[in-house]
Amino acid sequence: MSTATELRRARPVQAVLAPIVLGLLVVLAWQGAVTAFAIKPFILPAPFAIGAELAANLQSVLAGMTVTGGNALVGLLLGAVLGVLLAILSALVRVLDGMAAPIVSSIAVVPIVALAPVLYTMFGAGAETARQLVAALAVFVPVYFNTLRGLRQVRPVHRDLMRSYAASSWQATRTVTLPTALPFVFTGLRIASSLAVISALIAEYFGGPVGGLGKSITSAAASSNYGLAWAYVLGSIILGLVFYGGALGIEKLATRRT
Numbered sequence: 001m002s003t004a005t006e007l008r009r010a011r012p013v014q015a016v017l018a019p020i021v022l023g024l025l026v027v028l029a030w031q032g033a034v035t036a037f038a039i040k041p042f043i044l045p046a047p048f049a050i051g052a053e054l055a056a057n058l059q060s061v062l063a064g065m066t067v068t069g070g071n072a073l074v075g076l077l078l079g080a081v082l083g084v085l086l087a088i089l090s091a092l093v094r095v096l097d098g099m100a101a102p103i104v105s106s107i108a109v110v111p112i113v114a115l116a117p118v119l120y121t122m123f124g125a126g127a128e129t130a131r132q133l134v135a136a137l138a139v140f141v142p143v144y145f146n147t148l149r150g151l152r153q154v155r156p157v158h159r160d161l162m163r164s165y166a167a168s169s170w171q172a173t174r175t176v177t178l179p180t181a182l183p184f185v186f187t188g189l190r191i192a193s194s195l196a197v198i199s200a201l202i203a204e205y206f207g208g209p210v211g212g213l214g215k216s217i218t219s220a221a222a223s224s225n226y227g228l229a230w231a232y233v234l235g236s237i238i239l240g241l242v243f244y245g246g247a248l249g250i251e252k253l254a255t256r257r258t
Contacts, residue, residue: 041226054231060216061235067212068204069239071128072196075135076243079196080189082136083143091151091177100144108141112199116206131203131212138199139192143185150184151177186251193247197240213239 027047033039034046041049054061086104090097112134119130154177167175204214213236220229 042224045227045230049227050230050234053225053227054234057228057231061213061231064211064213064216064232065235065239067128068197068200068214068236069242071131071203071212072135072200072239072243074132075137075200076139076189076193076196078132079136079139080143080192083140083188083192084147084185087144087147087151088178090148097148104141104144107137110137112138112202113206116203116208120207125207126209128209131200131208134203135196135200138195142191142195143188146184146188146191147181150181153184154180182254186247186254190244190247190251193243194240197236197243201236 030044030047034044039046086100090100115137116130116134119133123129123133163172201212201214204212205218208215213232217229217232217236220226220232
């Protein structure tokens with residue numbers, strides 16, 4: 001077996017082991033600092049205490065992850081589809097591009113703190129719709145801009161070649177433009193996957209049905225159970241990593257086939 005082959009096989013192992021080792025070192029340093037400096041739990045609980053609360057309330061944390069994850073997933077799918085479709089239309093129609101750019105930029109700076117209560121009033125405090133729409137808006141912006149940038153990466157010679165074959169705009173987009181833009185689309189999706197979880201989580205602080213990690217964190221902190229609150233925070237981190245890992249896995253699968 002050649003040295004190059006051995007190095008290629010070792011890289012995935014190193015990519016997995018390196019963050020695990022670093023994470024363990026951070027946890028041990030965190031535990032040591034809390035113990036050595038007698039840091040109060042309301043300031044920063046020890047990671048072992050957080051782990052104990054997570055184990056004791058695992059079912060509750062999983063239930064919260066299911067609610068928040070479901071809303072984030074709906075928002076991710078909705079925002080991604082709308083972002084890609086509008087980016088394709090903007091790439092095909094320059095007038096639409098000029099009209100959409102300021103609107104999308106405005107959406108990017110809309111604060112969730114102000115948006116969530118308005119959506120709860122519109123769709124009802126008992127529905128999950130507001131949280132899903134908040135997540136969709138957060139996803140839409142990076143997917144749109146990254147996709148649009150990718151669609152503009154096609155070389156003029158390739159466009160001229162498609163014209164010489166009398167290909168329609170849609171045929172040129174499907175066979176040349178979209179494959180070129182695919183890496184940019186997945187870059188937007190990787191960014192958006194984490195934003196979907198964060199947005200759905202934050203939206204839970206401002207009303208809506210009881211359930212989800214955001215509400216659970218608020219309730220635990222209000223009752224001074226800081227270890228449990230951090231256990232829910234840990235659940236949200238795990239959920240974000242699952243979404244990011246899922247987006248990365250789909251990207252690897254799609255780019256491998258193209």
